[in-house]
Amino acid sequence: MQFAWDAPTGPHDLVYHQGALLPLSIDEPWETVTKAAAQGTVLGILPPLPQYVMRLLRAVRSVGKPLITFPPEKSQGALALMRQLPITALVAEAQDMPALYAALTERGHANTVALHAILTPHEAPLPGPYVHEVHLVPSMVILYQCAHLAAQNKPHFHPSRRFVWEVEGTAAYLTAAGRFARHQLPGTYKLEETNCPCGETQSLLYI
Amino acid sequence: MSKYDEAVQVLQKVIESPLSDFYRDFYRGTPIALGEYPNTKQEWERVPTLTKADLMRVPLHKRLFVPMADIESIVTTSGTTGAGLLATPRLAQHLPPGTPPPVGGSVVLSFHYFLHITQSLLAPGARIIAGDRLAPEQSATLAKAAGADALVGPVSVLLACAPAFTRAGVAGSIRHMLLVSERCTALQEELLRKHYPHATIVANYGMTETGIIALCPFGAPGAPKIHHALPHYVVELVDEHGTAQHAPGSVGEITITTLGPAACPLVRYRTGDIGKRVATDNGQVAFEFVSRANEGSVRIPGGTIFLLELERALRTVLGEPADFEATVDEVPAPGGPKPALVITLIGSSPHDLGRTAAELAGALRVNGARTYHDGVVAGLYAPLFCKTEDAHASLGRKRRHLRDLRV
Numbered sequence: 001m002q003f004a005w006d007a008p009t010g011p012h013d014l015v016y017h018q019g020a021l022l023p024l025s026i027d028e029p030w031e032t033v034t035k036a037a038a039q040g041t042v043l044g045i046l047p048p049l050p051q052y053v054m055r056l057l058r059a060v061r062s063v064g065k066p067l068i069t070f071p072p073e074k075s076q077g078a079l080a081l082m083r084q085l086p087i088t089a090l091v092a093e094a095q096d097m098p099a100l101y102a103a104l105t106e107r108g109h110a111n112t113v114a115l116h117a118i119l120t121p122h123e124a125p126l127p128g129p130y131v132h133e134v135h136l137v138p139s140m141v142i143l144y145q146c147a148h149l150a151a152q153n154k155p156h157f158h159p160s161r162r163f164v165w166e167v168e169g170t171a172a173y174l175t176a177a178g179r180f181a182r183h184q185l186p187g188t189y190k191l192e193e194t195n196c197p198c199g200e201t202q203s204l205l206y207i
Numbered sequence: 208m209s210k211y212d213e214a215v216q217v218l219q220k221v222i223e224s225p226l227s228d229f230y231r232d233f234y235r236g237t238p239i240a241l242g243e244y245p246n247t248k249q250e251w252e253r254v255p256t257l258t259k260a261d262l263m264r265v266p267l268h269k270r271l272f273v274p275m276a277d278i279e280s281i282v283t284t285s286g287t288t289g290a291g292l293l294a295t296p297r298l299a300q301h302l303p304p305g306t307p308p309p310v311g312g313s314v315v316l317s318f319h320y321f322l323h324i325t326q327s328l329l330a331p332g333a334r335i336i337a338g339d340r341l342a343p344e345q346s347a348t349l350a351k352a353a354g355a356d357a358l359v360g361p362v363s364v365l366l367a368c369a370p371a372f373t374r375a376g377v378a379g380s381i382r383h384m385l386l387v388s389e390r391c392t393a394l395q396e397e398l399l400r401k402h403y404p405h406a407t408i409v410a411n412y413g414m415t416e417t418g419i420i421a422l423c424p425f426g427a428p429g430a431p432k433i434h435h436a437l438p439h440y441v442v443e444l445v446d447e448h449g450t451a452q453h454a455p456g457s458v459g460e461i462t463i464t465t466l467g468p469a470a471c472p473l474v475r476y477r478t479g480d481i482g483k484r485v486a487t488d489n490g491q492v493a494f495e496f497v498s499r500a501n502e503g504s505v506r507i508p509g510g511t512i513f514l515l516e517l518e519r520a521l522r523t524v525l526g527e528p529a530d531f532e533a534t535v536d537e538v539p540a541p542g543g544p545k546p547a548l549v550i551t552l553i554g555s556s557p558h559d560l561g562r563t564a565a566e567l568a569g570a571l572r573v574n575g576a577r578t579y580h581d582g583v584v585a586g587l588y589a590p591l592f593c594k595t596e597d598a599h600a601s602l603g604r605k606r607r608h609l610r611d612l613r614v
Contacts, residue, residue: 057279057280061279064275064276065276066275066278066279066280066281066296067279067280067281068280068281069280070283074283077283077292078283080292081267081281081283081292081294083266084266084267084268084294085267085268085281085294
């Protein structure tokens with residue numbers, strides 16, 4: 001994956017990702033987490049990458065909630081914390097989610113916690129009660145599912161409005177103004193006009 | 208106002224707090240609960256001490272002395288001491304104006320560390336990078352790209368990164384170094400000085416539930432490692448009765464009281480570590496770290512090994528009576544020597560000790576798998592070495608007799 005990055009002008013950190021140095025803005029929002037935090041308390045079970053931690057911190061603090069994040073190897077401890085604090089949403093990488101769901105089920109929390117699973121581009125969604133979001137690099141959401149799309153259990157996402165999307169044939173290109181241009185996502189896609197109950201008018205489908 | 212006066216004010220504040228009954232319940236039946244606060248330093252030293260177990264008995268939300276909206280994060284202890292997880296709330300902290308943001312990477316380091324480090328590294332404005340044991344080349348690339356002049360991480364990690372930093376031509380640019388998590392042996396210190404010749408080395412002392420309590424600037428090679436308490440703590444070395452030891456050279460459990468803003472202020476909190484008091488010119492508390500108070504475990508890089516677990520593994524592998532010593536010694540490793548657990552079997556054994564070591568290494572898993580974006584590293588295992596009884600120099604020795612060997 002090659003990026004033509006322009007360094008952001010504001011505060012940023014550098015991330016080494018798949019052989020490239022990426023300057024990422026510290027102000028990058030994580031809107032799905034912010035929305036979940038506004039409705040309750042979010043628990044992150046995430047690799048302790050600074051970009052995850054910093055943006056999770058900003059997302060939850062923007063609505064007055066605390067940062068609670070654990071690396072996957074300490075997930076059992078994190079779930080034990082639920083005895084002390086009501087958790088309403090959990091965000092984790094998709095590879096870790098089935099085990100977390102099993103643990104939550106065992107503890108009787110499976111129906112009270114919204115499960116946000118993070119995918120890499122063109123990674124298949126998991127079967128199960130998950131709301132998926134696709135990150136271009138950790139913490140940068142490019143595709144997400146509303147509750148309606150998540151319920152369909154299909155590789156169907158709303159494209160983030162923070163980027164310019166171009167779909168030519170089955171190739172999807174992503175542009176972030178002032179940062180990178182026409183970055184082609186791996187895989188093939190179909191852009192569909194939709195009338196989603198959440199208010200979005202476009203969805204992207206893996207094909 | 209003396210620090211003890213400030214500590215009494217903290218005590219008064221937590222007793223009278225409308226937000227939490229924690230300390231009122233904790234001191235129930237003592238004059239403190241009735242508002243009779245210490246008036247002298249001697250009276251302060253009779254205030255009951257607090258332990259991790261005392262905190263763990265009370266759910267997090269009943270230990271909050273600030274509104275939940277003021278809590279920036281909730282962290283927990285690792286659980287490696289066997290006492291269970293303690294959830295600790297932390298207040299928001301702000302980077303000083305003009306502080307460059309931290310450099311990222313696939314780095315296992317919490318955001319809070321960056322904040323603490325930036326504020327306390329004695330180098331405001333430093334461009335900090337955290338070394339990554341699993342990605343030394345990337346760490347060096349990041350350091351070069353970011354113009355990093357400060358390096359933070361466990362000493363074994365910083366040594367593992369040293370060759371890559373040297374190849375990238377950035378090792379000489381490191382001016383500040385903060386060592387976390389692991390004790391630094393004399394040989395490791397020597398190697399650090401060789402690989403990073405311009406770095407001023409500082410080690411921190413602290414724990415999850417307290418944050419960084421003290422800093423230990425390294426002096427000349429071989430000089431004693433003296434930890435200087437940070438100003439927003441009262442640090443005491445107390446005996447088993449909670450009485451503070453003041454004489455230089457006296458030994459006691461490191462006990463702290465938080466003076467600065469805290470979501471759950473700690474009053475005379477026993478850290479579980481033993482320290483030796485060191486005289487200072489300015490009257491500030493300084494100490495040398497001696498050991499953990501808990502004799503049932505051995506702290507090693509990456510976790511804690513419990514002697515009971517060792518006993519179980521040895522019973523499985525040897526199946527016969529033997530005594531052993533678990534020590535933390537320097538052993539060879541890529542990038543330089545590092546502390547590792549050394550099992551010394553005492554007495555005769557028909558088993559091949561090398562094979563025993565290999566079997567034990569498989570039986571004693573220290574950490575769970577670590578997941579990185581570039582892949583998953585399966586569990587980290589204690590580097591184990593078996594020796595015979597003679598010739599071992601220990602840094603911290605715990606001797607234990609195997610019990611019930613027929614199991």
